[in-house]
Amino acid sequence: xxxxxxxxxxxxxxxxxxxxxxxxxxxxxxxxxxxxxxxxxxxxxxxxxxxxxxxxxxxxxxxxxxxxxxxxxxxxxxxxxxxxxxxxxxxxxxxxxxxxxxxxxxxxxxxxxxxxxxxxxxxxxxxxxxxxxxxxxxxxxxxxxxxxxxxxxxxxxxxxxxxxxxxxxxxxxxxxxxxxxxxxxxxxxxxxxxxxxxxxxxxxxxxxxxxxxxxxxxxxxxxxxxxxxxxxxxxxxxxxxxxxxxxxxxxxxxxxxxxxxxxxxxxxxxxxxxxxxxxxxxxxxxxxxxxxxxxxxxxxxxxxxxxxxxxxxxxxxxxxxxxxxxxxxxxxxxxxxxxxxxxxxxxxxxxxx
Amino acid sequence: xxxxxxxxxxxxxxxxxxxxxxxxxxxxxxxxxxxxxxxxxxxxxxxxxxxxxxxxxxxxxxxxxxxxxxxxxxxxxxxxxxxxxxxxxxxxxxxxxxxxxxxxxxxxxxxxxxxxxxxxxxxxxxxxxxxxxxxxxxxxxxxxxxxxxxxxxxxxxxxxxxxxxxxxxxxxxxxxxxxxxxxxxxxxxxxxxxxxxxxxxxxxxxxxxxxxxxxxxxxxxxxxxxxxxxxxxxxxxxxxxxxxxxxxxxxxxxxxxxxxxxxxxxxxxxxxxxxxxxxxxxxxxxxxxxxxxxxxxxxxxxxxxxxxxxxxxxxxxxxxxxxxxxxxxxxxxxxxxxxxxxxxxxxxxxxxx
Numbered sequence: 001x002x003x004x005x006x007x008x009x010x011x012x013x014x015x016x017x018x019x020x021x022x023x024x025x026x027x028x029x030x031x032x033x034x035x036x037x038x039x040x041x042x043x044x045x046x047x048x049x050x051x052x053x054x055x056x057x058x059x060x061x062x063x064x065x066x067x068x069x070x071x072x073x074x075x076x077x078x079x080x081x082x083x084x085x086x087x088x089x090x091x092x093x094x095x096x097x098x099x100x101x102x103x104x105x106x107x108x109x110x111x112x113x114x115x116x117x118x119x120x121x122x123x124x125x126x127x128x129x130x131x132x133x134x135x136x137x138x139x140x141x142x143x144x145x146x147x148x149x150x151x152x153x154x155x156x157x158x159x160x161x162x163x164x165x166x167x168x169x170x171x172x173x174x175x176x177x178x179x180x181x182x183x184x185x186x187x188x189x190x191x192x193x194x195x196x197x198x199x200x201x202x203x204x205x206x207x208x209x210x211x212x213x214x215x216x217x218x219x220x221x222x223x224x225x226x227x228x229x230x231x232x233x234x235x236x237x238x239x240x241x242x243x244x245x246x247x248x249x250x251x252x253x254x255x256x257x258x259x260x261x262x263x264x265x266x267x268x269x270x271x272x273x274x275x276x277x278x279x280x281x282x283x284x285x286x287x288x289x290x291x292x293x294x295x296x297x298x299x300x301x302x303x304x305x306x307x308x309x310x311x312x313x314x315x316x317x318x319x320x321x322x323x324x325x326x327x328x329x330x331x332x333x334x335x336x337x338x339x340x341x342x343x344x345x346x347x348x349x350x351x352x353x
Numbered sequence: 354x355x356x357x358x359x360x361x362x363x364x365x366x367x368x369x370x371x372x373x374x375x376x377x378x379x380x381x382x383x384x385x386x387x388x389x390x391x392x393x394x395x396x397x398x399x400x401x402x403x404x405x406x407x408x409x410x411x412x413x414x415x416x417x418x419x420x421x422x423x424x425x426x427x428x429x430x431x432x433x434x435x436x437x438x439x440x441x442x443x444x445x446x447x448x449x450x451x452x453x454x455x456x457x458x459x460x461x462x463x464x465x466x467x468x469x470x471x472x473x474x475x476x477x478x479x480x481x482x483x484x485x486x487x488x489x490x491x492x493x494x495x496x497x498x499x500x501x502x503x504x505x506x507x508x509x510x511x512x513x514x515x516x517x518x519x520x521x522x523x524x525x526x527x528x529x530x531x532x533x534x535x536x537x538x539x540x541x542x543x544x545x546x547x548x549x550x551x552x553x554x555x556x557x558x559x560x561x562x563x564x565x566x567x568x569x570x571x572x573x574x575x576x577x578x579x580x581x582x583x584x585x586x587x588x589x590x591x592x593x594x595x596x597x598x599x600x601x602x603x604x605x606x607x608x609x610x611x612x613x614x615x616x617x618x619x620x621x622x623x624x625x626x627x628x629x630x631x632x633x634x635x636x637x638x639x640x641x642x643x644x645x646x647x648x649x650x651x652x653x654x655x656x657x658x659x660x661x662x663x664x665x666x667x668x669x670x671x672x673x674x675x676x677x678x679x680x681x682x683x684x685x686x687x688x689x690x691x692x693x694x695x696x697x698x699x700x701x702x703x704x705x706x
Contacts, residue, residue: 002579004529004553005586006452014589017413028409037405046599051399052390054568054603056381057561060370084437087592099359120590176357200357208410215407215598217437226355233358236367237473239440245568246399246599 008122015116018318027341029332030316032155032183032293034212036264036335039257042213042250049246058245065248068255069220073192078225081232084242086182086206086219089231091117092238093202093221096230097176099123100146107136109325111155111180130157134287134295138165142172151180153188156320156330158289166191170198176227178202183291185210185265186272192222199224209292210265211254216247268292268333275331275339282346297328301350309349315342361475368469371671380694382685383669385508385536385646387565389617389688392610395566395603402599411598418601421608422573426545431578434585435604437595439535439559439572442584444470445591446555446574449583450529452476453499460489462678464508464533483507487640487648491518495525504533506541509673509683511642519544523551529580531555536644538563538618539625545575552577562645563618564607569600621645621686628684628692635699650681654703662702668695 001010018031037043066080073080083089094117098104106114108127118125128140134157141148148169153160170177177200179191184205192203202223208214221231235242254261276286276294284296297303307319307329318330331342354363371384390396419433426433436442447470451457459467461480471478481493487510494501501522506513523530532544534556545556555576561567574584588595607614629639629647637649650656660672660682671683686692 002583004450004580005583006448006450008452009449009583009586012586012590014586015593016589017410017593020410020412031410033410034408036408038407042407043404046404047400051396054391054395055387055389055565057370057373057384057386057567058570059373085592085594087594091591095359096362097357097359099361116590120587212408214410214594217411217594217597227357230355230358230362233362233365233367234473236369237365237469238444239438240368240370241438241440241567241570244570244597244600247597 012119013116015113019316021316026314026316027334027338028316029334029338029342030318031214032209032291032332033214034209034264034268034292035333035338036212036267038212038250039254039260041253041257041260045250045253046246049249054245056245058241058243058248060240062243062248065243065251068252069222072255073222075192075195075222076225078228079195079222081221081228081235082243083219083221083235085208085217086180086204087113088242089204089219089221090180091120092231092234093178093204094118094123095121096234097202097227098147098149100175102144102146102175104147104149105141105143105145106149107154109134109154109157111151112320114149134159136161136165138168141169145173145175147175147178148173149178149180151182152191153183153186153290155183155291156293156295156318156325156328158183158287158291158293158295160188160290163189163191163194167194170194170201173200176200176202178204181205182209186292187269187290195223199226202227207251207254211261212264213251213254216250218243218247218251271336271339272333274336275333275343278343279346282343282350293330293332295328295330303327303329306346306349310342310345313345313349315345365472366469368466372669374669379667379669380687380691381669382687382691382695383671384567385562385644385685386567387562387617387621387645388686388691389565389620391565391603392607392613394606394610394613398603398606399599402602407598409598411594411596411601413593415596415601418596418604421605422575425608426575428545428548428575429578431581432548432575434574434581434588435596436572436574436588438561438570439533439557440466441595442557442572442574443533444473445584445587446531446557447471447476448474449587450555450580451500451502453528455497455499455528457500457502458494458496458498459502460507462487462507462510464504465673467502487512489514489518491521494522498526498528500528500531501526502531502533504535505544506536506539506643508536508644509646509648509671509678509681511536511640511644511646511648513541513643516542516544516547520547523547523554526553529553529555531557534558535562539645540622540643548576552579555580560604560607564614565617566604566607569603571596571600571604624689624692625686627689628686628696631696632699635696635703646683646685648681648683656680656682659699659702663695663698666698666702668698
């Protein structure tokens with residue numbers, strides 16, 4: 001508290017990210033990072049980059065990176081916006097599109113940063129309860145609104161919504177619809193092709209999960225060029241150069257190495273299916289996941305207790321002390337070895353009383 | 354224009370950064386970059402960094418970097434905030450402190466991003482005309498206000514304000530005073546020591562100029578811990594991880610190599626004095642500079658014309674088509690060789706009619 005803060009700052013309820021212990025002593029399955037390193041081409045690009053050029057400002061428009069993304073997704077460069085992580089892209093999107101006379105709507109269980117952005121930009125919002133089984137009934141979103149945002153797959157539930165539902169949403173809605181696809185590369189089908197048909201659809205993705213580049217901070221949005229222009233107007237009123245030069249060039253190399261990307265995504269999907277099966281055998285109910293994490297609750301042991309016991313044993317998972325999900329653990333898919341360590345540790349914990 | 358934009362986005366008047374041509378064919382004296390590369394220790398740190406770790410999120414609190422800055426400036430870690438370039442630090446500061454019932458005040462000639470932030474956060478502002486000779490009369494700021502921000506040295510004038518003036522400002526003022534010290538390392542005396550005495554003083558600096566790291570995007574603020582906490586509340590409501598892992602570790606190495614930092618700053622100051630003298634001989638009035646750029650107008654030739662002729666000849670400088678300064682050129686101090694190229698090119702242009 002301080003007399004110098006604006007009223008807004010007094011009212012803010014900031015987001016709390018998952019723990020990032022810097023000692024690297026944990027099997028870290030708590031922040032949905034990729035267990036595999038970035039493509040060797042990314043490493044080579046950073047190593048070969050002439051560091052003397054860091055004295056110069058980066059390209060403020062991230063032209064090469066936007067070009068690479070446009071080519072990958074079969075859109076034009078002016079359909080692509082890039083930001084310093086998809087959180088920054090989301091923040092700008094809230095400010096650019098969602099402060100309307102009608103409330104923004106989103107699922108009651110979804111990315112817990114959404115209500116924080118609403119606080120930051122004083123956006124009125126209304127949450128739509130998702131079903132008991134954590135599936136989303138798209139008809140529930142057919143209400144008067146100033147915007148819709150849904151993660152697909154949803155977080156923290158890991159569950160996928162069919163593309164037909166998203167199309168229905170865009171068609172019936174006269175405000176901006178954002179699909180937050182942070183986890184789409186682990187088994188989902190992206191809504192990006194629909195952006196060519198619906199000028200109110202914005203799709204947001206990230207390099208942090210499927211491209212193993214959480215440490216470099218890169219996210220992007222794809223949509224109609226008028227939406228992108230709106231984002232650029234906000235960005236250019238906030239920070240002309242949000243993406244550093246190394247990140248821009250490294251990201252291009254990541255996109256160029258498609259086979260590495262496909263391989264690592266597939267490995268994670270395989271490990272996820274295996275781990276889900278093993279957890280089920282240990283007495284967990286595991287929601288059907290299309291993400292690089294699973295959301296699971298145990299038939300007899302409390303999630304909070306399991307979280308603590310796992311942490312004591314050197315395995316970090318994520319626990320949300322929130323209504324409806326306070327008996328679930330969100331577990332990132334690590335390497336096979338890491339998941340074996342998780343399973344073994346859990347087995348031991350479950351054998352104790 | 355789009356029906357989907359918020360009213361705010363329609364009204365925004367974004368900042369336009371200096372040109373960043375990507376072909377590197379120009380002698381680039383237009384965006385106040387450092388002509389010298391970053392410290393070799395920075396390069397070594399980036400080269401030696403294990404790129405596999407980029408799969409992990411960075412430390413959201415940039416602990417080591419804040420520690421290094423705290424140590425350098427003789428303050429505590431909780432007196433330090435870091436951001437993705439000082440523009441981001443400024444943006445958060447405007448939102449954290451300056452939306453008040455009374456207007457923010459700043460000099461009519463100063464960093465042209467300030468009015469843009471006011472637009473972004475709907476902050477009322479009042480500009481204070483600086484003197485005819487571009488000096489700042491501190492008594493003019495002694496009015497009822499919701500905050501004060503002044504660059505020191507001022508941009509684009511390059512002129513320094515004495516520390517006693519800043520102290521007077523903090524003492525007489527009951528709102529937050531921000532001193533934007535992007536250029537302080539080229540001959541000015543920082544107000545940072547005053548932050549221990551005045552809890553309403555925030556000093557903002559950057560790695561982009563004196564530390565040759567514009568390409569990495571790093572800025573910071575130093576002030577009373579309550580001010581820093583206000584900034585953290587905004588940051589954690591916007592983007593939990595604004596500084597990428599490479600930038601965090603590279604910045605620490607930059608701070609550790611103080612002798613390189615001192616050397617390059619001194620070289621730039623020497624080159625500046627030399628160039629100022631030579632420009633004076635060519636018929637320019639050069640304002641007394643404490644920055645890594647000079648602000649100059651010619652006795653007979655228009656600045657706009659000189660800007661164009663220089664650009665044609667491969668030398669980029671900055672021209673602002675704005676009242677009071679539309680006959681001035683802002684010229685970044687390059688290497689001695691680059692400045693010789695500037696002087697030679699100007700001589701040639703001035704000999705033509």
